[in-house]
Amino acid sequence: MASSKRWLSLGRVTVCVVLLVSALGCRKQAREPVPDGGVASAFDRPLGSQSASALAARPGAAAPPIDPIPPHTVPPLTAREKVGQSIFFDATLSNPPGTSCSSCHEPGMAFSGNNGSLSGVARGSRPAHFARRNAPSVMYLKYVPPFHFALEDDDDTAESPFGGLGWSGRADTVAEFARHPLFDADEMNGKSDAELAGKLRAAPYAADLAREYPGALETPASAMNALGEALQAFLTSATMSPFTSKFDDFLRHKVELSPLEKKGLSAFENRAKGACNHCHLMYEHSTRPDSSLFTTYVYDAVGVPRNRAIVANADPKRYDLGLCERTQKTVPSSDPKWCGSFRVPSLRNVAVRQRFMHNGVFSKLRDVVAFYATRSTSPDLWYPHGAKFDDLPGRYRGNVNTLSFPYNRHEGERPPLDDADIDAIVAFLETLTDEPYRSALAAK
Numbered sequence: 001m002a003s004s005k006r007w008l009s010l011g012r013v014t015v016c017v018v019l020l021v022s023a024l025g026c027r028k029q030a031r032e033p034v035p036d037g038g039v040a041s042a043f044d045r046p047l048g049s050q051s052a053s054a055l056a057a058r059p060g061a062a063a064p065p066i067d068p069i070p071p072h073t074v075p076p077l078t079a080r081e082k083v084g085q086s087i088f089f090d091a092t093l094s095n096p097p098g099t100s101c102s103s104c105h106e107p108g109m110a111f112s113g114n115n116g117s118l119s120g121v122a123r124g125s126r127p128a129h130f131a132r133r134n135a136p137s138v139m140y141l142k143y144v145p146p147f148h149f150a151l152e153d154d155d156d157t158a159e160s161p162f163g164g165l166g167w168s169g170r171a172d173t174v175a176e177f178a179r180h181p182l183f184d185a186d187e188m189n190g191k192s193d194a195e196l197a198g199k200l201r202a203a204p205y206a207a208d209l210a211r212e213y214p215g216a217l218e219t220p221a222s223a224m225n226a227l228g229e230a231l232q233a234f235l236t237s238a239t240m241s242p243f244t245s246k247f248d249d250f251l252r253h254k255v256e257l258s259p260l261e262k263k264g265l266s267a268f269e270n271r272a273k274g275a276c277n278h279c280h281l282m283y284e285h286s287t288r289p290d291s292s293l294f295t296t297y298v299y300d301a302v303g304v305p306r307n308r309a310i311v312a313n314a315d316p317k318r319y320d321l322g323l324c325e326r327t328q329k330t331v332p333s334s335d336p337k338w339c340g341s342f343r344v345p346s347l348r349n350v351a352v353r354q355r356f357m358h359n360g361v362f363s364k365l366r367d368v369v370a371f372y373a374t375r376s377t378s379p380d381l382w383y384p385h386g387a388k389f390d391d392l393p394g395r396y397r398g399n400v401n402t403l404s405f406p407y408n409r410h411e412g413e414r415p416p417l418d419d420a421d422i423d424a425i426v427a428f429l430e431t432l433t434d435e436p437y438r439s440a441l442a443a444k
């Protein structure tokens with residue numbers, strides 16, 4: 001970040017200088033860990049005795065540009081991460097060739113997107129083949145915990161499911177997850193480990209792969225292992241969790257939110273309004289952006305409307321039951337009470353996505369927020385075909401959450417959010433867009 005930015009926080013520095021008398025306030029803040037494991041040590045040095053006494057000796061002198069929270073930088077990709085990036089963009093890995101991971105997780109859309117499909121679910125490598133769900137952003141994945149059960153709130157008596165990758169926690173690591181798109185006949189349509197190993201041997205990055213993972217190209221199993229590890233290294237790299245949004249700069253006290261964005265933030269947090277942060281967790285007063293990932297990774301049954309544009313949904317018996325269909329046996333989640341639950345997605349970069357929710361039923365962010373506002377008070381708006389929660393078989397509709405804010409109101413009551421609140425929340429959500437995607441947002 002440009003050094004001029006440092007001056008933005010001069011006011012803060014002045015406050016710190018005053019606090020220096022007691023010497024504690026600033027240091028405490030400066031020692032807060034920064035994302036990616038580092039500690040904000042830069043500040044330990046400059047604020048040492050030398051600069052402090054220099055300041056004290058010249059009362060009234062302009063404070064030097066010492067930044068209590070050093071400028072945030074994202075380190076470049078390592079050699080391993082670069083190999084993973086090459087694999088991620090390799091369109092020869094599909095059958096027929098032409099579809100890479102990046103086709104459905106496009107960099108210009110914060111690594112979400114549906115490979116040109118407009119129905120809400122992603123298009124695969126073959127014509128008329130579609131993935132089952134809307135492709136989520138694959139940014140900020142390094143923070144997703146493995147699938148597990150735990151108490152959500154201290155006063156809960158039963159444990160809730162958390163974590164795992166995908167809308168229904170199908171895998172615990174990227175390396176494990178990658179096999180799904182690679183071999184799914186409706187996604188990349190890969191045939192076998194041996195076939196993919198052959199493609200990796202012929203790839204322009206083959207030498208790099210073998211250098212980073214010795215023996216990688218020797219057997220199909222070692223090749224698949226290296227492919228998984230490299231993809232994991234790339235997707236969990238600092239580049240993929242940049243924390244460069246306006247909201248992050250707001251947490252770092254580098255910028256102010258506009259009045260509309262502030263109103264949105266407060267409606268997002270207010271229990272009587274959105275209460276969004278209960279599931280889309282954030283801490284307004286923490287200077288650590290990585291404590292605001294906008295999800296607790298818990299699962300919830302939100303009861304989104306059926307997406308009738310999905311070709312497979314022409315079959316009225318075709319349903320996506322989410323968590324209860326997960327097949328992993330180590331920590332099972334097959335209890336029917338989990339049918340209809342999906343993992344709470346992070347809302348970072350949500351504004352650059354084209355489709356929302358696991359079934360991609362919404363194409364406008366404002367509609368998603370409006371859905372939360374009136375799902376319970378005016379269900380007719382969202383379920384025009386009669387039955388509420390129509391994307392679930394009747395026997396599971398009772399699983400849908402009708403007790404939590406903001407959807408615990410009754411039909412006909414006043415919605416928790418009015419139109420102005422909805423606009424404000426959308427404006428706030430737009431502040432969650434990372435630096436490289438801000439222009440994509442502006443072009444929308």
Ligand code: HEC
Pocket residue numbers: 088099100101102103104105114115122123124125131132133134135136137138141144164165166167168170174177178181182186187188231
């Ligand atoms: C044809 C489109 C398509 C392609 C190609 C594709 N994905 Fe995905 N991806 C999806 C969809 C759809 C989901 C959601 C799957 C689910 O919930 O079951 C997803 C989810 C993911 C997730 C989980 C994200 C999260 O938030 O938990 C990861 C990781 C991922 N993909 C990685 C990859 C990698 C690596 C590749 C290339 C090997 C790839 N994807 C190729 C469509 C695709």
Ligand code: HEC
Pocket residue numbers: 136268273274275276277278279280299300301302303304342343344345346347350353355356357358359365368369372373401404405406425
């Ligand atoms: C009780 C938990 C809970 C609360 C409260 C909640 N959400 Fe969500 N949110 C979810 C879940 C679960 C999903 C995914 C649902 C699905 O796809 O079936 C989701 C999805 C979303 C999405 C779509 C993201 C994407 O990538 O597709 C947006 C946007 C969103 N929520 C915004 C909000 C806002 C704004 C509020 C407050 C008005 C809110 N949420 C309150 C659980 C919650």
